[in-house]
Amino acid sequence: MxxxxxxxxxxxxxxxxxxxxxxxxxxxxxxxxxxxxxxxxxxxxxxxxxxxxxxxxxxxxxxxxxxxxxxxxxxxxxxxxxxxxxxxxxxxxHPAQEKRAKPLQIEQLAQVDRWFEEAIVVAGTKNDRRAALRHLRNRALLLLGFWRGFRGDELTRLRAEHVEVIPGQGMTCYLAFTKTDRQVKGTTFKAPALARLCPVEAYLAWVNAAQIGEGAVFRSIDRWGHVSTEGLHIDSLVPLLRSILKEAGVPSPELYSGHSLRRGFATWASANGWDVKSLMEYAGWKDVHSAMRYVETADPFARHRISEMLVLDSQE
Structure with missing residues (x-):
């Protein structure tokens, strides 16, 4: 070539x-x-x-x-x-009804993280290097993907030399191009260090255990516990996510996809008072309609809002 x-x-x-x-x-x-x-x-x-x-x-x-x-x-x-x-x-x-990925809610994220903590301890007691590395990688992938609202391909393209970590404060991730970066200028994303469900702590635990200093962050692991030099293929991400959720006991894992982490974060942020502009800036959306497609409202049928208005009407 x-x-x-x-x-x-x-x-x-x-x-x-x-x-x-x-x-x-x-x-x-x-x-x-x-x-x-x-x-x-x-x-x-x-x-x-x-x-x-x-x-x-x-x-x-x-x-x-x-x-x-x-x-x-x-x-x-x-x-x-x-x-x-x-x-x-x-x-x-032949109108098509758009199928949207089921968002991973914060409660489910916490459930999976608790399962990871236990699984990592068990793998350590059994001296099972492959299992320990696998759980550390998957935990970092899940937490970083959620809190940064990353798309699947962005996770698989993330490189260690483009990540800077300030322990206790946060991490900066640079991507040479993203879906909305039409001019290919590169985009920098920041993720915070948190008291729980921390993406920074999970990232450091994974790259230190796997001894990754450069190259793809998230890689495959063979049966002997050897970490590949190549990044995970984008096509493996959805099966991997569903496998994680199934192992952790999350119901109906087949309903989740590579967009579930992004939708989950958008839903959480919206429910916790983030305005649309802040959400768009954080997650990298350029169009408000694209952003709102990812938000699952707390009251999807407006049942509570309408019920409250009916009560007020009956009191007049």
Whole structure:
């Protein structure tokens, strides 16, 4: 691979590139479309898959086809009026209800942390290095992910040389790019040291035990307790989180995903008086609608608010 290709490849996250490649392959190989595509063929592709693929999946397929044409120097057929009208029709006739990850509540976070404390002690008494390292890593991942409201890919890309810790005060994490960092200027996130459920303490315990001074913070551990030099793959994060919750006795672990930590923190912050602006600045949201999608209100059906108003009405 030439240096030019390396830089071009680095411009797009691996998971996005793989998803786009799969989408283009589906259009060309499985459906039998031709590239470069015409607007009419893209419209027919949408029609043929309107009842079997979700609106979000079709949107991603269009984005992949658009990117392929732009990369190859061809006009983008997905911007044609016929394609836009067909896609709007699909949205009308096959509306998609957005599925949101279940937020990890603070009570559940505390439950899992208590389980970690006991599991780490047990692993130590059994001289089980693999189990001890695994629990230390997972505890740090969970607490840092929650209190920083990190996305899954941000956790897997965090590097030790980009983390600065001031014991008893907090830690600073630098990420070269994030989802909302369109200019790739890099973003610095700060996490506080806490009296309990402390992400700083958990982070130090993990990197010291694993002897990590540089490179990926969160890594795989083999059966003999050897820590890999490579970071966890993004695809392993959701199964890992669900495994942690299952082991700790949290009900229905299959309902949680990589967004559960971020949603959990947003819900906790909102319930404890954080205004939307403060929450957006802390978690890195640029759009208020994006931020509010992550907040699970304490009274989702407005039952208490309406009940209180009914009581006041009856007293008049």
């Amino acid at each position: 030439s240096k030019l290709d390396q830089y071009v490849k680095a411009a797009t996250p691996d998971n996005t590139r793989k998803a786009y490649q799969g989408a283009v392959r589906h259009f060309e190989v499985e459906w039998g479309g031709f590239l470069p595509a015409t607007a009419e063929s893209v419209a027919r592709y949408l029609v043929d898959h309107a009842e079997t693929l979700s609106v979000n999946t079709l949107r991603q397929r269009l984005a992949a086809l658009a990117q392929w044409h732009l990369d190859q120097g061809f006009p983008d057929p997905t911007k044609a009026p016929i394609v836009k009208k067909v896609f709007k029709g699909v949205q009308v006739l």
